[in-house]
Amino acid sequence: MSIVLVGGGHAHLKCLLDIRKKPLPNQNIYLISPDRYQYYSGMFSGYTEGLYSIDEIRIDLKDMSEKAGVTFIEDKITEVSVTEKTLLTKAGTSISFSVVSFDTGSFIEGPSSFKDYLVQIKPNYLFANKIKEYRNVEFPVVVGGGASGVEIALAITAWREKNGYPTNVTLITSSKLLPSSSSKASTLIKEIAVRKGLSVIEDDSVGEMNESHVITQNGTSLPHSQVLWLTGPSPSGIFKKSSLPCDQNGFLLTEKTLQAKGLPFIFGAGDCMTLEAFPDLPKNGVYAVRQAELLWNNIIGYLNGDVCSTFTPQRHFLSLLSTGNKKALLQYGRFTIHNKFAWMLKNKIDTDYMKKFQN
Ligand SMILES: Cc1cc2nc3c(=O)[nH]c(=O)nc-3n(C[C@H](O)[C@H](O)[C@H](O)COP(=O)(O)OP(=O)(O)OC[C@H]3O[C@@H](n4cnc5c(N)ncnc54)[C@H](O)[C@@H]3O)c2cc1C
Structure with a gap:
């Protein structure tokens, strides 16, 4: 039995923490990422401006995996075979899975x-x-x-x-x-x-x-x-190429349980997927973080034959947009304000978030 986590996005970072807290005996768990580090986009603007160092904005996936007893593989998935339950990698390896979860983010594709x-x-x-x-x-x-x-x-x-x-x-x-x-x-x-x-x-x-x-x-x-x-955001080509259920743009199509439509042994979270019940949900880190709360429990629930929990997006969320020189624009519903306090709040939320994965 193998559980394969593809991509080191927000939801899989939380899975690694969950696994570390409560190890799963008799399971081989893998994390596959094309790079050893996961970079946190919430701090990209601060890094660009010179407020954060590179080590402050990145998470060591190999180190986190080792601490959780998960095998880290530095490689990239290029295709999925649903019938054989295998993943093909860029390096030419074939990896078998009982359950696979995708948290591979999105791309940006100009003309x-x-x-x-x-x-x-x-x-x-x-x-x-x-x-x-x-x-x-x-x-x-x-x-x-x-x-x-x-x-x-x-x-x-x-x-x-x-x-x-x-x-x-x-x-x-x-x-x-x-x-x-x-x-x-x-x-x-x-x-x-x-x-x-x-x-x-x-x-x-x-x-x-x-x-x-x-x-x-x-x-x-x-x-x-x-x-x-x-x-x-644009989708990765993997899902379409592998004939997995996709929305009209090529993002993996999932149920509210984060399971691919009709394929309960394939999970998806974050930008790489579209929830069939909420097709217009914007793709941003806020929802990826929320989905992280239920992903690992649902994977375990599926393996144990339990009912999986469903994800319902929050109606409003706090948006904090850095505007430079340690000021930010805060928006919550229709409330909008621009000041230094908003940046301090953003800095606190982002640095606290990173601390969870950096020790
Ligand atoms: C410049 C910029 C700033 C942003 N700022 C914010 C912000 O402040 N707040 C916010 O909420 N959102 C922000 N976003 C959006 C945010 O980055 C995404 O919504 C969020 O990162 C999605 O998280 P995720 O977990 O889906 O995947 P990601 O965080 O993108 O992680 C996906 C991971 O999967 C890996 N991967 C990709 N393909 C493969 C493959 N084939 N095999 C294995 N691994 C693979 C990638 O290398 C990466 O490590 C920003 C986006 C950009 C471009």
Whole structure:
């Protein structure tokens, strides 16, 4: 009997803690990740701005696995055979499983014609090195006006200001900034961005790109030194390729129990999957952390023939978006405020979260 955890995302980190607390005898448990470290995206903006060191934003998966009695395999899953219950890896190994769980996150896929000019920051172990190189380029251009695009564009701006570089960062978005937030939050973040010297191009999108310039649909031409593409999440190709149940975009389709539709021995959590009952749920770390609470119990429950618990997303969640220089925008429901306290709260939540996995 083998339980295979694929990817070191939020839910699998919690599984490792659960296993360490209550080891499971007579089970071989594996964790497979293409990198020994898992990097925490909640602290990406702080890292970009120079507030955190690399060791503060990453978790040692090999060390955590060893402490839990789990075998760590540094490799990447490329395909699943449902009939044979095996996983194929990039290194060419075949791994058998009784239960497999995917927490492999999402990707960011810009248009293929722009591929040569985009900075690749996903999977998340690429982020730290790539952003370090990118934050001091001559003409930084970020695409995407959602939380991650805004946060990283502001963090690059703050880092450049502190380190004597021109704050000539441009953010291009096809909507208003923070389109999923209230109009009050969108207006406020725009004011903050403009005050900090970030040039914001709203309601426009990238039409063309060559090695030196971006040309928007509305005809604005700007120089770039590669483009940081931070639009919405894209799926990994594994699920479709393996003919697993998928939503229309190729994310693994799961029941509320986090079990793949019709395949109860396959679990999924976090960005890599879509819950059939909540297809429009945004993909962010907040839900991945919540799903983590029930994933391991459900895996054990399934193996013991028990009924699995169901996941219901919270209606509102606290959103804290760092805006640079230790200030943050706090949103909860329709409540919005921007101040230093919000950043202190974000810093406390993020550092407390990391401490759970770093000792
Ligand atoms: C710049 C940026 C900033 C963000 N900031 C925030 C934020 O502040 N708050 C928030 O809630 N969300 C934020 N997000 C979104 C957040 O990163 C994701 O929603 C969250 O990380 C999803 O967690 P996860 O557990 O699904 O997977 P991830 O945290 O992405 O982890 C997936 C893991 O699986 C591994 N993996 C991938 N493919 C394979 C494979 N084939 N085989 C084995 N392993 C594999 C990856 O290497 C990675 O270690 C941000 C995103 C970005 C891009």
